[in-house]
Amino acid sequence: MWTTILVSGISLGSFYVLVALGFALIFGVTRNFNLAHGELLVLAGYSAYWLWKAWAFPFVLTFPFAILVILLICLGLQRLFSRLRDPIELNSIVLSFGVAILIQNSMLFCFSGDYRLIRIPILNQGFHIPGFYISYGQLTLFFLSLIILGILYVLMYRTYLGKALRATIQEKDAAALAGINVTAMGTLAFCIGAVLIGLAGPLYGCIHYLYPSTGHEATLVAITITIFAGVGRLGSIILAGWILGLAESFTVVLCGASWREMVSAVLLLTLLAFRPHGILGKGEG
Amino acid sequence: MIQSTSKKTVQYDDKWGITTDKTSLFLGLLALITLPLLVQTNDYILQVFTHALLLASLALAWNFLGISGSISLGHAAFFGVGAYGSALLSLEQGLSPWLTIPMAGLFATGLGLMVGLICLRLRGAYFALATLAFVEIPRVITDNWDALTRGSLGLVGISGLPTLRMGAWHVDFGSSITASYYLVFAYFVILLGLVTFVFRSNMGLALQAIREEEIAAEAVGIHVNRYRLLSLLMSAFFTGVSGACYAHLVRYIEPGLVYGLHFSAVPMIFAICGGRFTILGPAVAALVLYPVDQFIFHPLLPAGHEFLYGAVLILTMLFMPNGFWGRLRNA
Numbered sequence: 001m002w003t004t005i006l007v008s009g010i011s012l013g014s015f016y017v018l019v020a021l022g023f024a025l026i027f028g029v030t031r032n033f034n035l036a037h038g039e040l041l042v043l044a045g046y047s048a049y050w051l052w053k054a055w056a057f058p059f060v061l062t063f064p065f066a067i068l069v070i071l072l073i074c075l076g077l078q079r080l081f082s083r084l085r086d087p088i089e090l091n092s093i094v095l096s097f098g099v100a101i102l103i104q105n106s107m108l109f110c111f112s113g114d115y116r117l118i119r120i121p122i123l124n125q126g127f128h129i130p131g132f133y134i135s136y137g138q139l140t141l142f143f144l145s146l147i148i149l150g151i152l153y154v155l156m157y158r159t160y161l162g163k164a165l166r167a168t169i170q171e172k173d174a175a176a177l178a179g180i181n182v183t184a185m186g187t188l189a190f191c192i193g194a195v196l197i198g199l200a201g202p203l204y205g206c207i208h209y210l211y212p213s214t215g216h217e218a219t220l221v222a223i224t225i226t227i228f229a230g231v232g233r234l235g236s237i238i239l240a241g242w243i244l245g246l247a248e249s250f251t252v253v254l255c256g257a258s259w260r261e262m263v264s265a266v267l268l269l270t271l272l273a274f275r276p277h278g279i280l281g282k283g284e285g
Numbered sequence: 286m287i288q289s290t291s292k293k294t295v296q297y298d299d300k301w302g303i304t305t306d307k308t309s310l311f312l313g314l315l316a317l318i319t320l321p322l323l324v325q326t327n328d329y330i331l332q333v334f335t336h337a338l339l340l341a342s343l344a345l346a347w348n349f350l351g352i353s354g355s356i357s358l359g360h361a362a363f364f365g366v367g368a369y370g371s372a373l374l375s376l377e378q379g380l381s382p383w384l385t386i387p388m389a390g391l392f393a394t395g396l397g398l399m400v401g402l403i404c405l406r407l408r409g410a411y412f413a414l415a416t417l418a419f420v421e422i423p424r425v426i427t428d429n430w431d432a433l434t435r436g437s438l439g440l441v442g443i444s445g446l447p448t449l450r451m452g453a454w455h456v457d458f459g460s461s462i463t464a465s466y467y468l469v470f471a472y473f474v475i476l477l478g479l480v481t482f483v484f485r486s487n488m489g490l491a492l493q494a495i496r497e498e499e500i501a502a503e504a505v506g507i508h509v510n511r512y513r514l515l516s517l518l519m520s521a522f523f524t525g526v527s528g529a530c531y532a533h534l535v536r537y538i539e540p541g542l543v544y545g546l547h548f549s550a551v552p553m554i555f556a557i558c559g560g561r562f563t564i565l566g567p568a569v570a571a572l573v574l575y576p577v578d579q580f581i582f583h584p585l586l587p588a589g590h591e592f593l594y595g596a597v598l599i600l601t602m603l604f605m606p607n608g609f610w611g612r613l614r615n616a
Contacts, residue, residue, distance in 0.1 A: 035417075080603065085606065087410070090356060090409040090410045091602060092410075093358070093410055093413050094553075095598075097550065098595045098596070098597075098598030098599040099595065100595070101550060101598070102592050102595030102596055105589035106589060106592060108589040109589030109592075113588070213546065220417070220421070223414055227414075256429070258428060262422055265419065265420075265421035265422060269403055269404075269415060272411055
């Protein structure tokens, strides 16, 4: 039984890594908390669902469309965020909370409140290894998160652009002084974030029922992992994702499925209680 | 903003807009008192305004905290605990709502103490995120504690608003919509008076100082954490009382409803759109936006009519960070 919990926990965690990456990147570079993150994910899921159901698109081909939709919205969102005044972090929370309500209600209007699921039979099939069972879906999530992290790693640590991004994450003003176009870096972060959301959204629709208000939970997961991992540390993100995934699987087995929703909240509160100034850890949070 | 221009100094007494807004306050209250007479035949309108007054009280309660510069995204926690506390006490113990509603407020205050212990060290964005996460805890517990709360089924058959007896004379607030309207109205007026009193007292000044510059406030001898905790507890108490009133007004509650995002979002949106640094702003916003939502947007778009709140919040953040009431008064 423990191996099963381990497998499902790691695969859930890998999925959470995908969910959180976009949020973490946008927050790291622009210091904007995008509370509409989960809603964007669900929107990406819905657009994939719509293509797949109404137009019978192959599932893989729904990704580019979902990415395009989210990319357009994220660029608009960045425009909104860039008009905010100080304190940016708090104001971005309030603004994006409004955006979240807006998107949630638009989805309610367009897709109704019914539960939707993208059913891909092959993802639920799998194979036995002595002792436990792995489905192709779980394998896909695991390797996909590793591949995407690998690509991001190369981008961030092996290219000149990545260096500029990392400099912006570390110290925005100093980066600007060094001649880095900080605004462009922000736009870039929103674009990469949108691509990541567009990738995670359709997957969300495969393993989780889609309904307009479900995005809130994904937002909470993304916040928890981002705060857990700290800004701009890719390795910590995967660790944080796995820990959250494992914690949720254990909770489901030990206490029951209905307690799962509390795990990320408790984890986040514990983190904040012990690191009251947030992830940056120095001086004012 | 505290500024040292002479114009501002002259206006100091009008800081909270009560003096300048006396006329609008008077006219507003008069309109609210006479409303049931004007719409006698239309229960629906009265029902909407009863809810609007309750939401206005919720926004005022939220603003006890909002005035200190903190933004809470988790007031549904206090609202839900208040609603469940009062409903369960009156259902299981048969207590009168006169008793259970204040007790519900105390439950919410207890929860507020817990929030305070965990979150008060946090500032700004991290405080907001912590409150956002905190709601999940009472919600999931209520959802799972089947023996006490009947879980996700919710509670039905909650007793209506109570009867007031004075000797032979009595009025049953649960009997008609008009009666419940006046009870909620009375609660709203009392809360408005209290908010005015607190905001213009030393505590209000202290909270404002904390909002403007916490370190400077501490340097002049304001007990920052004591005042922040006090404002959080007051906010929690009245949010709990509002939740209890809601339970007895609607007479049906379930965890997804009373702990839902709606009751976290709505007081915050009203307070910010109205102007969270004013006394009347949050209440005015509630009394305008909720009826607009119910009378105009709900019939047009039964699904998704609440996009109005999101849109209004975004516009406020971009163009009027001090809210429309704050803007009107400074104009």
